[in-house]
Amino acid sequence: MSLPHAILTALLEKPSSGLDLTRRFDKSIGYFWSATHQQIYRELGKLEAEGFIRALPTEQPARGQRKSYEVLPAGRAELQRWTAAAQDPKPHRDALLLRLRAAAVVGTAGLETDLRRHLDLHRRQLAEYEEIEKRDFPPGNDSAQARLQHLVLRAGIELETFWIQWLTEALEELPEPAEQAS
Amino acid sequence: MSLPHAILTALLEKPSSGLDLTRRFDKSIGYFWSATHQQIYRELGKLEAEGFIRALPTEQPARGQRKSYEVLPAGRAELQRWTAAAQDPKPHRDALLLRLRAAAVVGTAGLETDLRRHLDLHRRQLAEYEEIEKRDFPPGNDSAQARLQHLVLRAGIELETFWIQWLTEALEELPEPAEQAS
DNA sequence: GCTCATTGTGCAACTAGTTGCATAATCCGT
DNA sequence: ACGGATTATGCAACTAGTTGCACAATGAGC
Numbered sequence: 530m531s532l533p534h535a536i537l538t539a540l541l542e543k544p545s546s547g548l549d550l551t552r553r554f555d556k557s558i559g560y561f562w563s564a565t566h567q568q569i570y571r572e573l574g575k576l577e578a579e580g581f582i583r584a585l586p587t588e589q590p591a592r593g594q595r596k597s598y599e600v601l602p603a604g605r606a607e608l609q610r611w612t613a614a615a616q617d618p619k620p621h622r623d624a625l626l627l628r629l630r631a632a633a634v635v636g637t638a639g640l641e642t643d644l645r646r647h648l649d650l651h652r653r654q655l656a657e658y659e660e661i662e663k664r665d666f667p668p669g670n671d672s673a674q675a676r677l678q679h680l681v682l683r684a685g686i687e688l689e690t691f692w693i694q695w696l697t698e699a700l701e702e703l704p705e706p707a708e709q710a711s
Numbered sequence: 712m713s714l715p716h717a718i719l720t721a722l723l724e725k726p727s728s729g730l731d732l733t734r735r736f737d738k739s740i741g742y743f744w745s746a747t748h749q750q751i752y753r754e755l756g757k758l759e760a761e762g763f764i765r766a767l768p769t770e771q772p773a774r775g776q777r778k779s780y781e782v783l784p785a786g787r788a789e790l791q792r793w794t795a796a797a798q799d800p801k802p803h804r805d806a807l808l809l810r811l812r813a814a815a816v817v818g819t820a821g822l823e824t825d826l827r828r829h830l831d832l833h834r835r836q837l838a839e840y841e842e843i844e845k846r847d848f849p850p851g852n853d854s855a856q857a858r859l860q861h862l863v864l865r866a867g868i869e870l871e872t873f874w875i876q877w878l879t880e881a882l883e884e885l886p887e888p889a890e891q892a893s
Numbered sequence: 894g895c896t897c898a899t900t901g902t903g904c905a906a907c908t909a910g911t912t913g914c915a916t917a918a919t920c921c922g923t
Numbered sequence: 924a925c926g927g928a929t930t931a932t933g934c935a936a937c938t939a940g941t942t943g944c945a946c947a948a949t950g951a952g953c
Contacts, residue, residue, distance in 0.1 A: 531806045532939080538813040548901050562809045563802030568940065570903060596902080605817060612813045613821025616806060618829060620745030624713045624798060626863050627744045631720040631794045633859035635787060639795025647800060673886060677815035680884055681808050684877050691873055695866050702862055704855060714909080730931055750910065752933060777931070 532572055533581075535562045537600055537608045540582060544599040547573055560658075560685055573598060581607055629699065637703050644703070648696040655689035658682060715754055715763075717744045719782055719790040722764060726781040729755055742840075742867055755780060763789055811881065819885050826885070830878040837871035840864060 539550055539558050550573075551566040553559075564572075576582045581604030585597040600608075625647060632640055666679045721732055721740050732755075733748040735741075746754075758764045763786030767779040782790075807829065814822055848861045 530939085531804070531809055534813060535809055538809070538816055541816045546901080547903090551901095558809070558812065559802070561803055561805045561812075563804065565941065566901085567903075567942085570901095574903090608813055609817045609820070612810050612817055612819075613825075615825045615828065616810070618832060619804075619806065620741070621743055622713070622745065622801075623743045624801065626866055627713055627717055627720070627740070628794050628798075629859055629863050630740065630743075631716060631790055633856045633863075634720055634723045635791045635794055637794075637855075637859070638791070643795075643797045646797065650800060673819075674815045676884055677811055677819070680877075680881055681811050681815075684808055687873055687877065691869055695862075695869065699862055702858055712909085728931080729933090733931095747911065748931090749912085749933075752931095756933090 531562060532564055532568060533576055534608055534611050535564065536569065536572055536576065537581065537604050540598055540600045541605065541608070544585060544597050546597045549597075561681070576604065580604075641700065641703055644696055644700055648693060648700070651689050651692045651696065655686065655693065658686045658689060662686065713744060714746055714750060715758055716790055716793050717746065718751065718754055718758065719763065719786050722780055722782045723787065723790070726767060726779050728777045728779045730777075731779075743863070758786065762786075823882065823885055826878055826882055830875060830882070833871050833874045833878065837868065837875065840868045840871060844868065 535554075535558055536550060539545065539553055543549075543553075545553065547566065547570050550569050551564075554562075554564050554569065573582070577584065577598070580601060582598045582600050585599055628640070662679075662682055666675065666682065717736075717740055718732065721727065721735055725735075727735065729748065729752045732751050733746075736744075736746050736751065755764070759766065759780070762783060764780045764782050767781055810822070844861070844864055848857065848864065
């Protein structure tokens with residue numbers, strides 16, 4: 530149950546419309562909590578109904594009309610509560626590791642191409658993170674807020690670094706063109 | 712759509728009943744693809760209907776009666792197909808990173824306890840993985856199958872190591888008892 | 894002024910995963 | 924032999940997330 534809180538966080542950082550949020554999810558919060566625009570619109574409706582946010586009273590609220598939201602005090606309180614509450618880590622699900630495990634049984638034929646593709650995707654993601662780091666966290670900025678945000682970004686950087694290294698190892702492990710392990 | 716393939720993999724490693732599978736998911740495959748017993752029973756039904764597995768013909772198939780399944784050739788073929796098929800990485804969702812990001816906005820009050828708890832959980836998981844590594848992958852076993860399985864286990868070990876290190880850093884970053892960052 | 898691509902909001906239907914409970918068989922102590 | 928814990932299977936209802944589509948408003952080209 531984290532999507533509403535992801536949205537509250539984003540809205541506190543900056544009041545936004547549904548589409549703004551969708552865009553920001555694609556390039557920031559979405560790195561560790563992705564959401565589609567439909568999820569976001571639905572959730573905005575719920576959050577408004579619960580009194581956690583409200584639409585900024587601008588013009589006509591017709592279809593195809595931007596509607597911006599801001600967080601109300603109750604919303605901030607809820608986010609604070611959620612942040613401090615104990616939460617069990619969700620069980621992980623990683624299809625790639627599962628595939629390697631399956632490959633140990635049915636053979637690695639055909640795997641290499643996709644592993645290389647994943648390696649490439651992770652390299653791009655890492656580059657993107659490093660770009661953000663250079664841009665948003667130059668040395669010397671040490672407000673509490675910046676330090677926490679930087680910490681989160683570094684988690685992303687280190688995870689990508691891990692995957693790149695692991696995939697490289699995995700590719701070395703793969704046998705020549707064809708082999709069957711069963 | 713990976714659960715059926717996780718089950719096929721597990722059944723290829725060893726034909727099992729629903730409960731056997733549930734147990735094995737808890738201590739092996741489930742480390743990177745968790746599933747509850749209900750998911751497993753439902754999926755076993757589907758896989759049987761699709762002709763990928765069949766119940767081992769033993770005794771009465773009544774309720775409360777063990778029923779074991781084995782993989783049929785079609786099931787193995789399907790697993791092979793899936794293993795080789797290209798798959799996009801699913802977007803990650805990590806509630807803990809999200810919380811840290813929220814904490815950057817609403818303050819870190821109350822976070823420390825739960826971070827310590829997570830740190831502890833990751834330490835235990837790492838210990839468990841290392842135990843398995845010592846037991847199942849002693850130096851010198853170099854069959855293709857063992858090397859791949861070991862590779863997967865090492866991913867688990869390195870990920871836990873990462874989280875332990877990152878959480879340690881995060882805890883250092885937290886200010887004394889109370890502070891507000893908004 | 895009209896048409897067409899783009900922007901922005903949203904509904905509906907679906908898939909995957911979770912939670913809570915029901916029920917049958919078996920095993921174990923008495 | 925009976926009663927309660929444990930083992931084993933499963934249904935039903937729910938929550939979260941995804942996919943596909945509909946439709947209004949806006950702006951740009953002609």
